[in-house]
Amino acid sequence: MVSLAITACSARSERSAGSSPGRSQQEPALSGDGRLLAVITEKLGRPTVQLRDLASGRLLPLPQLNRHQPHSSPSLSWNGRFLALITQRGQRRFAVINDRLTGRLHHLPLPGHRVPIRLSLAPDGRQLALQVADRGQWRIELFDLSRVLEPDRAAADRQTTSRTESAP
Amino acid sequence: MKTAAIALSVLLIGCRGPQPRPMPDLNGLLRQASNSHRDPSLGERWLASLSRKAGRETVELIDLRNRRPVSLPGLNRADAQPIDVSVSADGQRLAVIEQRDGRTELLLYRRSVGTVQRLLLDPPGVPRAVSLDGSGRLLAVQVSRDGRWQVDLIRLP
Numbered sequence: 142m143v144s145l146a147i148t149a150c151s152a153r154s155e156r157s158a159g160s161s162p163g164r165s166q167q168e169p170a171l172s173g174d175g176r177l178l179a180v181i182t183e184k185l186g187r188p189t190v191q192l193r194d195l196a197s198g199r200l201l202p203l204p205q206l207n208r209h210q211p212h213s214s215p216s217l218s219w220n221g222r223f224l225a226l227i228t229q230r231g232q233r234r235f236a237v238i239n240d241r242l243t244g245r246l247h248h249l250p251l252p253g254h255r256v257p258i259r260l261s262l263a264p265d266g267r268q269l270a271l272q273v274a275d276r277g278q279w280r281i282e283l284f285d286l287s288r289v290l291e292p293d294r295a296a297a298d299r300q301t302t303s304r305t306e307s308a309p
Numbered sequence: 310m311k312t313a314a315i316a317l318s319v320l321l322i323g324c325r326g327p328q329p330r331p332m333p334d335l336n337g338l339l340r341q342a343s344n345s346h347r348d349p350s351l352g353e354r355w356l357a358s359l360s361r362k363a364g365r366e367t368v369e370l371i372d373l374r375n376r377r378p379v380s381l382p383g384l385n386r387a388d389a390q391p392i393d394v395s396v397s398a399d400g401q402r403l404a405v406i407e408q409r410d411g412r413t414e415l416l417l418y419r420r421s422v423g424t425v426q427r428l429l430l431d432p433p434g435v436p437r438a439v440s441l442d443g444s445g446r447l448l449a450v451q452v453s454r455d456g457r458w459q460v461d462l463i464r465l466p
Contacts, residue, residue, distance in 0.1 A: 165457055165458045165459075166451070166458055166459055166460040167437075167438065167451050167458045167460075168438050168451060169438065169439075169440045169449035169450065169451055169460045170440045170449070171440045171441065171442040171447060171448075171449050172442065172443075173398055173442060173443030174442065174443060175442035175443070175444065175446070175447040178449055178460070178462075180460055195462070219398075219443060247329075249329050250328065250329075258347070259347070259348060259349065260349065261349040261350050261351045262351065263351040263352075263353065264351070264352065264353055264398045264443050265353065268332075268351060268373075269329065269351075270349035270350075270351050270356055270358075271349070272346070272347050272348065272349055272358075278344070278345050279345040279346060279347040280339065280340065280345065280346060281339050281346040281347070281349045281356070281358055282331060282336050282339075283331070283332040283335045283336055283339075283356070283373075284329040284330060284331055284332065285329065285330040285331075285332050286329050288327035288328075288330070289327050289328065289329055295443065
């Protein structure tokens with residue numbers, strides 16, 4: 142399943158482990174620790190986020206994200222506890238953050254005329270950068286999430302977060 | 310009646326819980342710095358993005374602590390059009406997809422040495438989107454091959 146090849150300057154490449162041949166995969170996002178990969182893939186014809194443990198190739202469940210497709214622009218925190226992405230309800234697009242440890246889905250409120258396009262979650266989950274379309278311009282707006290999310294830090298300096306490999 | 314309305318308002322506000330807070334100083338800086346910013350990628354204290362100034366788009370890296378863009382010598386060639394960017398957690402490595410001379414290439418930029426390394430895709434394909442892990446030593450790239458989007462993983466020394 143995994144094809145290996147040597148690339149320029151000793152870089153080593155492989156196809157995403159456990160990926161389904163023939164199924165389109167877009168917008169990859171790695172967790173900070175490199176253990177998890179989120180992609181957007183087609184599910185019943187709808188762009189849907191998929192989360193995979195790279196070591197085992199196993200798909201991880203995302204029960205809070207079974208709806209509100211199309212999904213786009215996934216982004217993961219360091220250990221993958223938090224998965225941020227853009228969803229859609231009716232004609233409106235929303236930025237949401239799924240806490241895989243608690244199962245909560247946090248919505249990011251935006252003033253009416255801004256449309257979220259892409260996002261990036263900081264490795265520790267304490268900030269979010271959101272690209273919005275605002276009156277014909279692309280802008281990036283930064284949000285402080287320190288009152289909303291617990292930090293999701295690397296093992297060496299982690300204080301409050303436990304591993305979320307199989308949660309929930 | 311008025312007291313009841315105030316009490317209800319307080320209760321409703323209390324139920325909303327903590328909310329994400331816009332960061333007006335940084336957002337103001339981003340607004341002033343260029344006409345447009347897109348494709349954000351956050352590191353621990355770094356924001357990489359594609360910034361458009363005077364009609365030209367370049368890769369920009371901002372140190373969020375001192376709120377200043379960082380110099381990226383050798384990266385933004387005048388004849389290149391960047392397509393996507395991703396930054397490692399420590400801001401030392403940038404993965405960039407750019408178009409130049411009709412080719413779309415995947416690059417790794419190391420700030421410490423100021424070098425640009427072209428990463429070959431095997432089998433060949435056209436890269437579109439990229440993500441680095443926190444260490445900057447694992448890269449996931451969306452590649453078009455035979456009319457289909459695939460994701461390759463590339464381990465970097």
